[in-house]
Amino acid sequence: MKVLICGADGQLGRCLLQHYPSHWQVTATNRAVLDITDPYRVKALIEKTHPHFIINAAAYTAVDLAEDDPEHAKAVNTDGVKNLAIAAKNCGAGILHISTDYVFDGDSSSPYTEDTPANPLNIYGKTKLDGELALSEILPDSLIIRTSWLFSEYGNNFMKTMLALSGKNTPLKIVSDQYGCPTYAGDLATAIIYLLENHVKPGLYHYCGNTPVSWYQFAEFIFEQSYKAGLLHLPQTLQAITRHEFGRPAKRPARSVLSNKKLADMMHIPDWHNAVIKVIHQLKSERQE
Numbered sequence: 001m002k003v004l005i006c007g008a009d010g011q012l013g014r015c016l017l018q019h020y021p022s023h024w025q026v027t028a029t030n031r032a033v034l035d036i037t038d039p040y041r042v043k044a045l046i047e048k049t050h051p052h053f054i055i056n057a058a059a060y061t062a063v064d065l066a067e068d069d070p071e072h073a074k075a076v077n078t079d080g081v082k083n084l085a086i087a088a089k090n091c092g093a094g095i096l097h098i099s100t101d102y103v104f105d106g107d108s109s110s111p112y113t114e115d116t117p118a119n120p121l122n123i124y125g126k127t128k129l130d131g132e133l134a135l136s137e138i139l140p141d142s143l144i145i146r147t148s149w150l151f152s153e154y155g156n157n158f159m160k161t162m163l164a165l166s167g168k169n170t171p172l173k174i175v176s177d178q179y180g181c182p183t184y185a186g187d188l189a190t191a192i193i194y195l196l197e198n199h200v201k202p203g204l205y206h207y208c209g210n211t212p213v214s215w216y217q218f219a220e221f222i223f224e225q226s227y228k229a230g231l232l233h234l235p236q237t238l239q240a241i242t243r244h245e246f247g248r249p250a251k252r253p254a255r256s257v258l259s260n261k262k263l264a265d266m267m268h269i270p271d272w273h274n275a276v277i278k279v280i281h282q283l284k285s286e287r288q289e
């Protein structure tokens with residue numbers, strides 16, 4: 001199967017490159033090779049490579065910066081997806097696109113299913129939702145996977161930020177009134193490969209790690225395990241604060257817990273705690289090299 005991966009330098013992109021099966025013929029593109037906001041380059045590359053499937057892991061993911069740069073966020077998260085959809089349609093390619101829990105407002109006390117109406121609170125969430133809608137309209141047989149709180153050994157993510165901030169004498173202030181499901185990008189990559197290999201029915205799916213937590217609880221687990229594994233030499237103290245106290249430019253949903261039941265009926269969804277431990281050991285061995 002010929003597969004084009006967009007956004008191959010991001011954390012999900014890198015995990016896909018690490019896991020894809022040997023019978024896939026992969027063209028991996030980063031922003032320099034294929035800027036998805038450029039419809040002419042998108043069309044030319046898709047016509048040249050003629051993929052069976054396009055996996056779109058490219059996105060504008062800077063949630064706070066998007067508030068001041070909505071045009072850029074829209075160009076990538078909405079118009080970029082449209083460009084891929086139009087070119088894919090003309091070439092008969094399928095698309096698997098990744099979206100986000102931030103399409104929801106977080107006001108619900110129960111997990112969000114694929115049928116729950118979306119209501120994004122910030123520019124990032126709105127541009128991602130518009131990307132989903134554009135794709136579904138142009139190419140209704142696409143696969144859209146919403147995920148949440150991605151972490152991995154690659155790129156920038158909450159886990160790596162926490163580790164980078166550790167080691168100071170003062171407690172780290174962490175938001176304790178926002179809940180979600182951490183998801184290991186390597187597990188998501190494996191799930192994406194499984195879905196394409198098994199020709200899952202097109203549509204919208206939620207994929208996230210099991211067990212919702214607050215950012216505070218997530219940080220607590222990261223630091224406990226990092227100390228236990230010897231990645232950190234001192235325990236890190238934390239101070240719980242509210243989203244309001246943290247005062248970030250973009251509003252966040254209080255409880256963007258996705259229900260992954262639709263996919264969990266088809267595949268095993270691993271617990272994220274084990275993946276945190278795995279990433280800690282990976283980072284430790286990289287430090288020792």
Ligand SMILES: NC(=O)c1ccc[n+]([C@@H]2O[C@H](COP(=O)([O-])OP(=O)(O)OC[C@H]3O[C@@H](n4cnc5c(N)ncnc54)[C@H](OP(=O)(O)O)[C@@H]3O)[C@@H](O)[C@H]2O)c1
Pocket residue numbers: 006007008009010011012013030031034035036037056057058059060061076080098099100101128147148149150151155156157
């Ligand atoms: N990270 C999370 O916590 C999270 C949560 C929920 C959903 N998601 C979704 O999951 C997907 C993967 O996220 P991720 O964490 O792997 O993101 P990431 O690490 O930020 O990677 C995104 C990649 O897209 C590239 N990109 C940006 N603009 C582009 C453009 N115009 N053309 C081509 N490539 C472009 C970026 O390149 P540059 O670095 O050069 O800009 C980057 O390599 C995204 O759809 C994201 O919205 C992420």
